[in-house]
Amino acid sequence: MLAQSESSELARSERQLALAAFGFAPHQIVLLLEQGVTAEHLRGMLRLKQCEGTPAVVLAEIAARIDRIEELDQLSLDSHTR
Numbered sequence: 001m002l003a004q005s006e007s008s009e010l011a012r013s014e015r016q017l018a019l020a021a022f023g024f025a026p027h028q029i030v031l032l033l034e035q036g037v038t039a040e041h042l043r044g045m046l047r048l049k050q051c052e053g054t055p056a057v058v059l060a061e062i063a064a065r066i067d068r069i070e071e072l073d074q075l076s077l078d079s080h081t082r
Contacts, residue, residue: 004075004079007072007075008072010068011073012033014069015032015042015069016029016033018062019042021061021062039070042062042065043066046062046066049062
């Protein structure tokens with residue numbers, strides 16, 4: 001099982017990769033991470049990309065990253081309640 005700090009770091013990395021897949025520049029990614037972009041925000045961005053006609057393979061990659069973020073966030077939450 002992952003320690004809380006490990007799951008938080010992995011979630012942050014997944015967020016960085018998801019934001020990069022959305023096309024954000026590195027400085028924009030830093031700002032969004034500092035502002036606390038959530039999996040819910042990323043899902044909203046994914047819906048917009050779906051409407052724009054982004055290729056399905058790209059959407060699937062981003063969706064998988066968001067799923068992983070949600071799993072890691074839940075692990076982190078669970079470890080807080082123990």
